[in-house]
Amino acid sequence: MRLTQFRLCPFSRGVRLILGEFGLQPELVDVNPWRQPRELMLRNPGRTLPVLDLADGSSFLGFYAIAEFCADVQRSGSRVGVVLSGGGETTPSDRFGTTTTPAQPTPAEDYPNDITLLPDDLEDRAEVRRLVDWFALTCNREVTQELLIEKVRSVLERDATPPNAAMLRAARENRTHHLAYLGFLTDNRNWIGGDRFSLADIAAAAHLSTLDFIGEIDWAAHPQVKDWYQRIKSRPSFRPLLTDRVPGLIAPPHYADLDF
Amino acid sequence: MRLTQFRLCPFSRGVRLILGEFGLQPELVDVNPWRQPRELMLRNPGRTLPVLDLADGSSFLGFYAIAEFCADVQRSGSRVGVVLSGGGETTPSDRFGTTTTPAQPTPAEDYPNDITLLPDDLEDRAEVRRLVDWFALTCNREVTQELLIEKVRSVLERDATPPNAAMLRAARENRTHHLAYLGFLTDNRNWIGGDRFSLADIAAAAHLSTLDFIGEIDWAAHPQVKDWYQRIKSRPSFRPLLTDRVPGLIAPPHYADLDF
Numbered sequence: 001m002r003l004t005q006f007r008l009c010p011f012s013r014g015v016r017l018i019l020g021e022f023g024l025q026p027e028l029v030d031v032n033p034w035r036q037p038r039e040l041m042l043r044n045p046g047r048t049l050p051v052l053d054l055a056d057g058s059s060f061l062g063f064y065a066i067a068e069f070c071a072d073v074q075r076s077g078s079r080v081g082v083v084l085s086g087g088g089e090t091t092p093s094d095r096f097g098t099t100t101t102p103a104q105p106t107p108a109e110d111y112p113n114d115i116t117l118l119p120d121d122l123e124d125r126a127e128v129r130r131l132v133d134w135f136a137l138t139c140n141r142e143v144t145q146e147l148l149i150e151k152v153r154s155v156l157e158r159d160a161t162p163p164n165a166a167m168l169r170a171a172r173e174n175r176t177h178h179l180a181y182l183g184f185l186t187d188n189r190n191w192i193g194g195d196r197f198s199l200a201d202i203a204a205a206a207h208l209s210t211l212d213f214i215g216e217i218d219w220a221a222h223p224q225v226k227d228w229y230q231r232i233k234s235r236p237s238f239r240p241l242l243t244d245r246v247p248g249l250i251a252p253p254h255y256a257d258l259d260f
Numbered sequence: 261m262r263l264t265q266f267r268l269c270p271f272s273r274g275v276r277l278i279l280g281e282f283g284l285q286p287e288l289v290d291v292n293p294w295r296q297p298r299e300l301m302l303r304n305p306g307r308t309l310p311v312l313d314l315a316d317g318s319s320f321l322g323f324y325a326i327a328e329f330c331a332d333v334q335r336s337g338s339r340v341g342v343v344l345s346g347g348g349e350t351t352p353s354d355r356f357g358t359t360t361t362p363a364q365p366t367p368a369e370d371y372p373n374d375i376t377l378l379p380d381d382l383e384d385r386a387e388v389r390r391l392v393d394w395f396a397l398t399c400n401r402e403v404t405q406e407l408l409i410e411k412v413r414s415v416l417e418r419d420a421t422p423p424n425a426a427m428l429r430a431a432r433e434n435r436t437h438h439l440a441y442l443g444f445l446t447d448n449r450n451w452i453g454g455d456r457f458s459l460a461d462i463a464a465a466a467h468l469s470t471l472d473f474i475g476e477i478d479w480a481a482h483p484q485v486k487d488w489y490q491r492i493k494s495r496p497s498f499r500p501l502l503t504d505r506v507p508g509l510i511a512p513p514h515y516a517d518l519d520f
Contacts, residue, residue, distance in 0.1 A: 044390075045394070045437075045441040046390070046391075046393065046394030046397065046398040046399075047398060048390070048393055048394065048397055048398060058383050060386045060390075061386075061390040061393075062389070062390055062393040062394075062397075063393075064324070064389050064390075064392070064393040064396075065386040065387075065389040065390045065393060066386075068328070068385075068386075068389055069382060069385070069386050069389075072382050072385065073382070076382075122329060122332050122333070122336075123318050125328075125329070125332065126320045126321075126325040126326075126328075126329050127325075129322070129324050129325035129328055129329075130304075130306070130308070130320075130321040130322055130324075130325045131306075132324070133306065133308055133321075133322040133323075133324040133325060134305070134306030134308065134322075136324075136396070136397065137306070137308055137322075137396065137397075137400075138306040138307060138308060139306075140397075141401055141405075145401075177305075181305040
């Protein structure tokens with residue numbers, strides 16, 4: 001299993017969390033999201049990351065298709081870890097990327113039971129999807145992408161323009177509203193989407209972990225969100241994200257600390 | 261059934277097409293997407309349109325949640341038109357919007373069979389979702405939203421800044437790439453997502469119809485896309501979109517013409 005991704009892409013992180021919840025750690029192939037290799041663009045003209053290639057030759061592009069595919073597999077009564085790992089071997093490759101990290105086996109005891117990505121009830125499911133959509137569309141466009149473009153792209157792309165102070169200010173203002181609503185949700189529910197951990201928590205945690213890596217979350221100002229994030233951060237699926245490194249960028253010291 | 265929406269929002273248009281394919285025309289409540297009523301924002305802090313309220317009191321927010329809910333209903337063996345119309349009556353209301361259009365009954369003979377929003381095969385389904393995601397994330401951010409902000413927001417919001425020439429140019433450059441790929445798909449497939457009409461066609465047609473309304477599609481330059489769009493435009497579900505009016509904006513004469 002191979003995941004073509006970018007370390008700080010919130011959608012890539014979300015898929016890694018999903019796979020991690022099912023005990024899967026794919027081979028990781030890193031690409032620069034703003035300068036994707038031509039071969040990848042031809043397969044994926046939407047330039048949506050990540051791209052998941054399974055051992056049987058099938059490909060799944062983007063968080064939406066991958067997450068709902070895993071939910072479909074669950075609904076069919078199969079175990080996601082078994083279907084996705086397919087029992088086969090992938091050939092390590094760096095066709096697309098600059099660096100690769102080989103797939104890692106995960107001890108089975110870390111995942112006694114599969115989580116349920118989407119609740120059974122159709123209305124509860126719609127609530128989870130509303131929240132996933134909120135992060136994918138609104139939070140991504142107004143906060144995460146803007147801050148990534150201003151703070152990370154200028155490091156990766158040497159000819160990129162330096163951070164734009166007005167854009168940074170607007171994105172941070174938006175971020176405050178998003179965190180306030182997340183605070184409201186975490187104050188009123190056990191998990192973001194309801195009583196149980198779901199795809200909504202994964203989507204939210206993926207965006208927040210990207211923002212945390214680039215030093216854009218003031219945890220002291222959002223104690224309820226911090227409590228919820230601490231629970232997610234302690235899950236085995238989150239561990240690989242805490243060891244991520246991006247050349248040219250240094251995460252704040254608390255980023256990898258479970259007791260931040 | 262009530263849909264709170266904006267006429268030129270591609271996600272609102274997509275949901276109207278989905279509902280139309282199942283013979284449903286909800287009551288329409290129009291809002292300004294850039295100045296949403298406070299009561300709506302409290303329900304929907306992601307500010308994602310549209311919002312679908314059913315007669316039984318349940319609500320569904322955003323294209324993703326609504327589309328997948330309809331697909332879930334289909335998968336459960338129920339008919340979407342029956343479940344969503346619920347046999348009840350909604351109370352006409354303009355709580356949120358400035359204008360409302362009452363729900364319209366649709367002659368049953370227009371919809372002899374329900375369409376299938378997502379194919380049965382899991383990989384085929386992932387391909388449809390990849391394309392839906394391409395429009396929701398990439399095309400929306402790079403083309404549709406930018407052109408709407410520059411050309412429509414400045415009309416609806418009197419204090420808005422006039423169109424920014426550099427942003428218009430960048431969005432039009434992106435648009436050319438998206439239309440070229442759509443041309444590739446329509447040249448190689450019967451429908452966008454494969455052999456059969458699907459959610460991918462609906463998502464693509466919704467974005468293109470928004471762009472067409474604001475005079476941003478040069479059909480002569482994209483003949484394969486035009487052939488595909490002409491087939492969609494002739495479907496009964498598309499009719500209500502062709503009569504849309506937006507105060508202060510005039511669609512080009514070919515917009516409502518089936519033989520454009």
